[in-house]
Amino acid sequence: MVDRSLVDEIKRRLNIVDIVRERVPDLKKRGKNYFALCPFHSEKNPSFSVNEELQIYKCFGCGASGDIINFIEKFDRLTFIEAIEKLAEKAGIDIEKFKIDPEYKKKKETALKIHKILTHIYHSLLIKHKSGNTGRIYLKKRSVANSSIQKFKLGWAPAEEDLITKWFISKGFKQAELVEAGISIIKGGKVMDKFRRRVMFPIFDANGNPIAFIGRSVDENTLPKYLNTPETVIYQKGKTVYGLNFAKNEIEKKGFVIVTEGTMNVISSYEIGSENIVAILGTGFTTYQAELLKRYTDNIYFAFDSDSAGRAALLRAAPIALEHEFNVKVIDIPYGKDIDECIKADPKSWIAALNSPSELIEWLITFFKSEIELDTIEGKTKFIKRLKPFILAVKNPIGQELWIKRIGKEIGVGIETIKVYLTEDGTQASDVINPLAKLSTDSIEKYLLGIAVQYWHDLRPTIIETKDVYFSNFPIGRALKKIVNQLKMPVESLRTILDGMGEDERKACQEVALMDIGVKADSLEKTWNSLISRLRVKSIENAIYTLKKMLGEAEKNGDAKSAKEYLSKIQKLEAKLKKGKCNQ
Template sequence: MPDQVYNEWINRVREATDIVAVVGQTVQLKRKGRKWWGLCPFHVEKTPSFSVDPDKQLFYCFGCHTGGTVFTFLERVEGKDFLTVVRELAERAAIPEPGRSPVRERAARERGRLEDILEWSWRFFTARLAEAGGADARAALAARGVEGGLAERFGLGYAPPGWDGLVRFLSSRGVEAEEMVTAGVAVRGQRGVYDRWRDRLMFPIRDSSGRVVGFGGRALREGQEPKYLNSPETPVFRKGQILFGLDLARAAWRQGRRPLLVEGYFDVVACHAAGLEQAVASLGTALTAEQARILARHATEVDLLYDADAAGQDAMRRAFPILAGAGLKVNRVTLPAGKDADECRREAGDAALAAAVEARESFLEGEVRRLAARVRAGLAERTQALAEVRTLWQVEQDPVRRDLALQRAAEAFRIEIPMLAHTFGRAQGGGRHTSGKFRHTMERVPRAAGGVPPQLVQLLALLMRFPDQIGVVQAALPGWSAGSPLARAVEALAADAGAGGLETAEEEVRNLLVAATTVTLPPLPAGMTLPDLARQYLQAALLEYVRARHQETVRRLAAGAGAGWEQEGKQWLDRKLELEAGIGRRRGEG
């Protein structure tokens, strides 16, 4: 489709979307003045530096300098690509996409059809649970203390024992056999298709917006195998990308409750029954990085409540690096009774289960304690245990937890903290440092320049308000600045002076431009023209850039970089002196 039509469509969708409402689904926002504020979902913080500007329809974090439009926000938070995000918002706002290809039209229609089939299947299962034939399934639920309201909230159902109950029901609604197989609710056999689930308690699996995308069927009788039978992967059901209970838990997470990750469907239901509505489960498969990212989008911390047996504890140890890798602080819950949440609740009561969750401890610390108990078992065992601590320690991302674990390990293994820190640090290349009082014992690594260059931001702020000055600045840009963030940002502005440029700009440039929208410009100094001011801002931004580059070469040379860097360093030094002289001269004149 032509660019202009496409951009108009994007702008229409953006205008039709309330960024405060969209962001508010993930971040708790409070209004202060013209803007809304909350805790940034992109970095860990305790005081809000994340702002949403409803007038400009932009968000910006003053802590980590992430910013952009509602599209950028959803791209980051939901891990979807730009076009998918725009399309979803367009659908919500009922703004048709111009010239959508027939292939895409068909894919969307097919998806809608699958969703219908799953919805019908789900209604079929819930109706069967209520009938006489569903008595055993209802008894199984009652035995677990799952009362009517709860079964309804989860939309539980029952698949009857026959071979074709669902198939016939769907046929009567005009669903083709092939469609049933694609939706995963029927299986193709030698004599046509038959129901995938027979005589099973049915758990509908919903996506984050509450649509049924698949099912988990639990065996009701001894010897019925497998115990759990899930939907196969389909165009709408990707096991590794979904969490059971997500649609219900999100409300609790938004209220600030930590996600509680459990193992099975019944654990989630049991947690809800005990008032722990923040519980979700990975679908009988090992936790995936994508599932961890879903959690990380909504929270900074997660509590693990896995089965108390060896298999559950091992699964938890496998989950830890995946969750920590997604930037989450990981806690573990120790059950006072029973082997899982469901048993605990029935043996010790709802309050005991809730209290156990509240009393969670840092996963790393718990592991250090467990491993430290092996200290007295002899040298080989001790070395092995320490190696395990080190592995876990290196997985942990949270500096406070790392320090604490280091301290605990030092006590348990009787090694001086600096020595231990050094061992742990060197094993991973001396790269990461810990925070606080141990920092001095570790090799300090220069941080990447994460901050936004203030002079450049000021220049961009001026150009955004006075786009007619873009040409002035472009003409004054020295050749050597080509490719710098400065030149790229000016280029992006020249290509599209409006906010539309924000969407297409690469991330670094986009963050600069969004930062620029937050700057308040001082009034034009007396006796100065706008082009003068633009050029003055440019000189300051160039100097800022050149100084940073020069510093970089100096640092590299000090670290033993090759002769090429000497030449490079000299160039930046010359440019720096030249710019400094120029700015000094103008000051002298003024």
């Protein structure tokens, strides 16, 4: 990890807008932000936004987001260090001044050490200790072989609330280190174990280092069913795939990777000799995961669950794989919901399915034909529209031509006609912002927060005059309240305001900072006041609703005194509400 001061200096010298525009020429200013078609996925309307004040970007279509360094990592397909080197050179910073940040290095080393020790502890408790008997019974019911328990280092988290935490502290580790590593949590002012009474599945990086855990409850009453390590200095869920450390050699040997969901699918597949398999970890397939797997193969077989959620996951994952120039095939689960159920019931059927995958285009044609009637012009048009993101994701022009030819044959439409439709239907940049990137007045607090974050300086006199309004206790409401209060004091920048917020409040501000407000500058004050009035009305309506419920309970219980008090309050609020609506 490089010295934090170097990162700060790069961000100080370079403007994210300039860096993005070099790679995305159609970036255009709209209000306080800059919008363009996303460079990371195919789309019709711009949903990619850059905020100059906060120096951040986000695509509201595919979810890609980050800062100037993250953008270069993703766009230029570089590692973090390579992106730093490239940007430092552009900024005129001496690359020789790169230093390892000792604090970061220490945190990373400590987290890795904790996970290595804890993986051994959990594993030992499962296979040797009487407390692990519940876990052993659960795994036996799931027909998990002892060889798999050993290979994947499955474990057992004891039921005591702080046994693991106390043990690590007795060995000289600090509470903060355990919390930062994600194995302990703070609850009610007390530090305790994050995982209790669960079967533990360690997650390893590609080099075989344990970096996180998935804890599976052993009874249906314990929720959530799966409990995951939070993101830490050594673990980012969207950048990790389960089982890659075991599968990478077999992936290279067989020439393809099977991508599924869930740890048990991987383990069951191993038990019948199919070892070139990995699992995504509840994020959906990401560009980072695609780039990681691309190091080992150009061929990817998706084997997601057979239910509607699994099919939806496949439809989201496939364009990402195509954009990374994978040859994509699909394995339909022939029996049960997933690979694990299929193998437990009929392992030969899984092997047969694995040996006869469908080409992605054939799978998509079959899937969409089951939903769309192709005997009409409307149906044919809808069919092409559904396939469009996949066609445009194919980078190779010859491959794209073959896709179009195959689709045209299926629906009886000429290649050139389909090409015209694809072009006319929005491959060119549009000035119409994707609705996902636009704020809506239907969400009053979110819209107000967007105005406050983007126009805090211009609208400051109006914002600080806001009074007699109730903001919710959700992150958006709390952030809004803090901005109103902080603007009453000297403030240098938006970053200063955000630094005083909690993480969830700051994230809410960053999101709306990147969204399109769609209001002209000369209408902002009027819009703010109008929405504040609506919020006051909404607050009164909510109070009346609550009081009426309380009134009903009081009358039901024969509490005449309380009923009279509630009725009086309701009448006063209704009069206030009538006055408020008249003033809107």
